[in-house]
Amino acid sequence: MGVPGAARPPLTEHGLIARYFKPVATVPGAFALLDDAAAFRPDPGTDLVLTKDGIAEGVHFLSDDPPDAIAQKALRVNLSDLTAKGATPAGFLLLLGLAPGWTEDWVAGFAAGLKADQDAYAIPLYGGDTIRSPGLVISITAFGTVAAGRMVRRTGAKPGDRLYVSGTIGDGALGLLVATGDPRAASLAMPDRDHLLSRYRLPQPRTDLAAAVAAHASAAMDISDGLVGDLDKLCGASGVSARVETEAVPLSEQAAGFVSNDENLKSLCLTGGDDYEILCTVPPERAAAFEKAADAAGTPVTAIGEITAGTDAPAILDAGGQVIRFASRAFSHVGMRADHIRQSE
Amino acid sequence: MGVPGAARPPLTEHGLIARYFKPVATVPGAFALLDDAAAFRPDPGTDLVLTKDGIAEGVHFLSDDPPDAIAQKALRVNLSDLTAKGATPAGFLLLLGLAPGWTEDWVAGFAAGLKADQDAYAIPLYGGDTIRSPGLVISITAFGTVAAGRMVRRTGAKPGDRLYVSGTIGDGALGLLVATGDPRAASLAMPDRDHLLSRYRLPQPRTDLAAAVAAHASAAMDISDGLVGDLDKLCGASGVSARVETEAVPLSEQAAGFVSNDENLKSLCLTGGDDYEILCTVPPERAAAFEKAADAAGTPVTAIGEITAGTDAPAILDAGGQVIRFASRAFSHVGMRADHIRQSE
Numbered sequence: 001m002g003v004p005g006a007a008r009p010p011l012t013e014h015g016l017i018a019r020y021f022k023p024v025a026t027v028p029g030a031f032a033l034l035d036d037a038a039a040f041r042p043d044p045g046t047d048l049v050l051t052k053d054g055i056a057e058g059v060h061f062l063s064d065d066p067p068d069a070i071a072q073k074a075l076r077v078n079l080s081d082l083t084a085k086g087a088t089p090a091g092f093l094l095l096l097g098l099a100p101g102w103t104e105d106w107v108a109g110f111a112a113g114l115k116a117d118q119d120a121y122a123i124p125l126y127g128g129d130t131i132r133s134p135g136l137v138i139s140i141t142a143f144g145t146v147a148a149g150r151m152v153r154r155t156g157a158k159p160g161d162r163l164y165v166s167g168t169i170g171d172g173a174l175g176l177l178v179a180t181g182d183p184r185a186a187s188l189a190m191p192d193r194d195h196l197l198s199r200y201r202l203p204q205p206r207t208d209l210a211a212a213v214a215a216h217a218s219a220a221m222d223i224s225d226g227l228v229g230d231l232d233k234l235c236g237a238s239g240v241s242a243r244v245e246t247e248a249v250p251l252s253e254q255a256a257g258f259v260s261n262d263e264n265l266k267s268l269c270l271t272g273g274d275d276y277e278i279l280c281t282v283p284p285e286r287a288a289a290f291e292k293a294a295d296a297a298g299t300p301v302t303a304i305g306e307i308t309a310g311t312d313a314p315a316i317l318d319a320g321g322q323v324i325r326f327a328s329r330a331f332s333h334v335g336m337r338a339d340h341i342r343q344s345e
Numbered sequence: 346m347g348v349p350g351a352a353r354p355p356l357t358e359h360g361l362i363a364r365y366f367k368p369v370a371t372v373p374g375a376f377a378l379l380d381d382a383a384a385f386r387p388d389p390g391t392d393l394v395l396t397k398d399g400i401a402e403g404v405h406f407l408s409d410d411p412p413d414a415i416a417q418k419a420l421r422v423n424l425s426d427l428t429a430k431g432a433t434p435a436g437f438l439l440l441l442g443l444a445p446g447w448t449e450d451w452v453a454g455f456a457a458g459l460k461a462d463q464d465a466y467a468i469p470l471y472g473g474d475t476i477r478s479p480g481l482v483i484s485i486t487a488f489g490t491v492a493a494g495r496m497v498r499r500t501g502a503k504p505g506d507r508l509y510v511s512g513t514i515g516d517g518a519l520g521l522l523v524a525t526g527d528p529r530a531a532s533l534a535m536p537d538r539d540h541l542l543s544r545y546r547l548p549q550p551r552t553d554l555a556a557a558v559a560a561h562a563s564a565a566m567d568i569s570d571g572l573v574g575d576l577d578k579l580c581g582a583s584g585v586s587a588r589v590e591t592e593a594v595p596l597s598e599q600a601a602g603f604v605s606n607d608e609n610l611k612s613l614c615l616t617g618g619d620d621y622e623i624l625c626t627v628p629p630e631r632a633a634a635f636e637k638a639a640d641a642a643g644t645p646v647t648a649i650g651e652i653t654a655g656t657d658a659p660a661i662l663d664a665g666g667q668v669i670r671f672a673s674r675a676f677s678h679v680g681m682r683a684d685h686i687r688q689s690e
Contacts, residue, residue, distance in 0.1 A: 087382070132404045135444075
């Protein structure tokens with residue numbers, strides 16, 4: 001309760017951790033962040049599923065995004081990966097690299113976001129590291145568990161399998177247009193803007209779908225770089241092709257209204273990033289059981305096409321059954337500032 | 346095999362991973378880095394021990410440090426944590442945040458360093474993420490295993506326990522003087538400079554000591570922020586104090602020669618960072634067995650004092666038995682550029 005404007009003592013790394021992250025790390029194996037490492041005891045008969053995703057300012061989020069949303073995005077992109085593998089979340093470790101000019105208020109907001117999601121998704125903070133970094137960067141390693149040998153790979157899709165997506169596609173890409181002040185988004189009504197922006201800033205990982213994926217999917221991944229590009233990857237890993245009816249691809253009401261008269265925006269929904277929905281393939285004889293399990297989990301899933309034989313790029317068909325040609329099939333997060341990772345001269 | 350000076354096609358993130366990191370990730374559970382996550386099956390009756398340490402350019406390493414050494418440092422600081430907990434290394438995940446201006450040669454060197462250490466320390470790469478970042482940052486999550494419930498904490502030290510360190514103390518701190526061109530290092534002979542610089546750039550984690558620590562230590566941690574400051578932390582966590590005979594603290598021949606006539610440099614050995622040796626406490630009745638196990642592991646250990654009752658700061662005694670007063674008891678890695686983590690105004 002400092003006097004406004006009064007100097008507070010400088011906060012060391014240990015002080016920062018004690019004040020903001022120790023209250024989050026309440027699981028016993030985190031040892032209140034007072035040890036060199038954490039301990040986790042897996043249930044017998046389970047495999048650990050481990051994933052690590054980093055996000056950096058100006059690349060994966062914008063510098064004026066709220067700190068709690070940045071924390072939650074960093075965690076949720078990992079939760080989305082675990083879900084796609086059929087894994088139940090078990091814990092996470094955090095690297096927070098703070099750039100010059102950081103404020104204690106920012107860290108407080110960041111920690112509050114972590115705490116909220118730790119509780120919402122039942123994935124406790126086990127440990128981590130806070131460092132000084134030239135730019136703000138957050139790296140999270142999340143781990144979950146599956147029955148031994150049951151992690152759902154990208155490689156198991158077979159011709160004839162049904163192709164499903166969870167939720168709605170394209171909101172995140174359209175939300176990025178809102179966030180960056182794209183003129184096409186200027187005429188949107190405020191509630192629609194808010195919805196799309198929220199989908200861009202805050203992925204809604206489909207953790208409730210993990211058990212249905214584990215039980216029924218032949219292959220799965222999460223959609224982070226656009227439906228088309230990620231389907232390309234899944235088919236490439238499985239050695240198959242696919243056919244997608246774009247008319248079947250579920251759009252939110254807000255997205256549907258926004259893109260209705262603009263073919264470029266419709267394409268953006270299919271190729272833009274940040275959906276964080278699940279893309280999975282299900283053998284036809286399991287399709288009914290998968291849909292029932294998804295329904296029981298409260299997670300909407302939609303069949304959008306099927307897996308086909310061959311190694312051609314998946315055919316994305318318009319309403320007239322014509323193959324759509326895209327300028328770019330996948331979204332690249334390194335391209336937000338048009339500075340793609342490239343070889344130096 | 347490009348023509349010198351000829352333009353090569355730009356390398357995407359996926360191309361970068363395929364060319365340089367996929368050849369490293371040969372363990373089956375890494376799925377050749379082609380999936381969203383990795384899978385690891387722990388042995389029954391074991392706990393996972395998880396640690397995460399990040400390093401950033403200008404804070405934990407210097408921008409002209411060799412890339413293979415940077416990779417190895419990033420991995421080895423985590424190996425040192427696992428060893429201190431008595432854990433056997435099992436695997437790691439990597440975040441590589443590349444700053445503008447990175448070169449493919451740099452990444453090739455970095456990957457070669459990882460590969461060499463993966464083999465040397467039997468800790469396979471399981472997965473990770475390569476992102477564009479405002480500054481070069483590397484974050485590694487390493488995991489290992491211990492018998493269930495047997496992770497060695499910082500909290501178990503008891504009055505009367507012997508205090509041990511592995512290897513030699515102070516070489517890393519003196520190596521930083523060499524690396525930064527400190528005038529006091531100018532008169533060192535080249536082999537001495539090389540030794541100290543190598544200890545600063547390349548921690549030598551004492552992984553061979555893990556079993557002896559697990560079997561005999563009542564408390565342990567690795568020394569990364571200086572012997573004195575880290576002993577303060579261990580004693581604080583255990584609710585005890587300690588007495589250290591500085592004459593017993595093992596120095597390398599190179600360090601001993603360098604500091605022989607300079608009390609400030611002697612203090613620097615005790616309070617500077619980057620030792621990556623093990624500090625542990627051993628009940629007196631187990632001391633002989635611990636020393637024997639360390640000897641069998643080929644790892645030198647030295648008794649430097651003992652744990653005492655009370656909560657005073659550990660007493661660090663000079664040759665005359667006087668308590669040494671330090672200007673600063675611990676090294677702060679955020680202070681390399683004198684920009685300590687502090688609250689913004």
